[in-house]
Amino acid sequence: MLVGGASVRAADAAEPLKDKSPRLIAPAASTGTGLLLEPALTLPEFTRERFAAAMATVGPEKIQRPWTHPVVTLPPHPRADAKGLTEAEVKAYMVEAKRLFSRGEAVPLSDVGLISTQEDVIRRPMLNHIAAFSNAVARVYLLVQKTSTDEHWAYFSIVQDLTVTPALDYYAELRKEGPKFEGTSCYKCHSSGPLAIHPAREDLVLDAPLAAAIGRHIAEQPRSQFVFPKDSPKPPTGEKLTLKFCAKCHDDDGDRDALYQVHSHPIRVLVDFGYMPPNRRLKPEEIAELKAWLAKKP
Numbered sequence: 001m002l003v004g005g006a007s008v009r010a011a012d013a014a015e016p017l018k019d020k021s022p023r024l025i026a027p028a029a030s031t032g033t034g035l036l037l038e039p040a041l042t043l044p045e046f047t048r049e050r051f052a053a054a055m056a057t058v059g060p061e062k063i064q065r066p067w068t069h070p071v072v073t074l075p076p077h078p079r080a081d082a083k084g085l086t087e088a089e090v091k092a093y094m095v096e097a098k099r100l101f102s103r104g105e106a107v108p109l110s111d112v113g114l115i116s117t118q119e120d121v122i123r124r125p126m127l128n129h130i131a132a133f134s135n136a137v138a139r140v141y142l143l144v145q146k147t148s149t150d151e152h153w154a155y156f157s158i159v160q161d162l163t164v165t166p167a168l169d170y171y172a173e174l175r176k177e178g179p180k181f182e183g184t185s186c187y188k189c190h191s192s193g194p195l196a197i198h199p200a201r202e203d204l205v206l207d208a209p210l211a212a213a214i215g216r217h218i219a220e221q222p223r224s225q226f227v228f229p230k231d232s233p234k235p236p237t238g239e240k241l242t243l244k245f246c247a248k249c250h251d252d253d254g255d256r257d258a259l260y261q262v263h264s265h266p267i268r269v270l271v272d273f274g275y276m277p278p279n280r281r282l283k284p285e286e287i288a289e290l291k292a293w294l295a296k297k298p
């Protein structure tokens with residue numbers, strides 16, 4: 001359905017050339033709030049060399065590609081006036097993203113992700129290649145992922161349908177037989193669409209300016225709503241986070257969707273590592289309030 005080839009090269013992107021050196025993502029450092037359920041992982045045994053070698057097992061020609069624009073422009077959608085993409089169209093975008101990556105025509109950033117690595121059930125480097133694509137109707141993301149000890153890379157995608165308001169987010173694992181829509185398992189971290197990039201360590205990212213540029217593209221995403229497929233429905237959310245110092249941005253009508261108890265893992269990590277709230281550190285009494293909220297039984 002989508003036309004591939006020359007028209008999708010990053011260098012051909014229609015948007016003007018943006019600043020290639022945006023402010024880099026602040027390196028991850030635990031601020032010792034006591035919010036983490038396990039001690040913060042620093043991965044001393046995982047050197048830059050081991051990281052680079054592990055990343056290249058996906059095929060060195062697919063990654064660390066020269067770029068002028070962090071988002072690869074996709075050809076125009078065949079139904080220019082579409083109001084709501086069909087599931088088949090969403091899946092076609094996901095398959096196209098994987099195809100472009102496999103042909104070395106994506107612009108992936110490669111990192112060890114902070115949030116997943118710190119998860120108490122993973123506790124080992126989670127290797128990510130993340131690429132972004134877009135046209136007038138969709139923002140498409142590809143995640144190529146494995147843990148440092150897995151043998152094979154797995155493929156995941158998020159497609160934001162921009163033809164409706166709010167935009168709709170579709171999540172899928174890309175299996176051999178094709179994309180399989182997922183919901184329950186993705187929602188516990190992806191509360192409001194794609195997540196900003198947070199490398200676990202300053203040296204565990206291959207192209208820091210690209211990570212920052214993709215992170216900025218993600219931060220500029222529209223307000224969107226999660227689409228749960230029937231066989232992977234919305235999980236019980238638990239109580240809504242209404243503490244003012246979070247909910248002034250994370251609310252039903254805020255910049256980002258409301259957060260619930262089901263999101264406690266990314267909440268613990270992003271606050272402990274000082275990324276949330278974005279512009280300041282929480283005061284000790286605010287940390288205590290957040291801790292008390294997190295300790296409530298769902």
Ligand code: HEC
Pocket residue numbers: 111112113114115116119128130131141142143156157158171172173182185186187188189190193194195196197198199218
């Ligand atoms: C444990 C938390 C967690 C879960 C569960 C999770 N993700 Fe993610 N995902 C992340 C984080 C964190 C990032 C950004 C990683 C980074 O900084 O490199 C991410 C990135 C992505 C990206 C790249 C675009 C973006 O958001 O940055 C895609 C695509 C993606 N995830 C798809 C999925 C899908 C599909 C599922 C469900 C099958 C899922 N994820 C489940 C944490 C999670």
Ligand code: HEC
Pocket residue numbers: 189190191192194195196219245246247248249250255256257259263266267270271276277278279282290
């Ligand atoms: C000034 C607005 C603002 C405040 C206040 C704020 N956040 Fe955020 N938050 C954001 C934005 C914007 C993003 C997405 C971009 C990013 O991750 O940098 C985000 C992302 C997140 C995410 C990842 C899920 C998502 O929506 O992308 C979590 C979890 C989160 N914030 C938790 C918190 C918690 C907990 C607090 C309170 C301690 C808080 N935030 C306070 C603006 C805010």
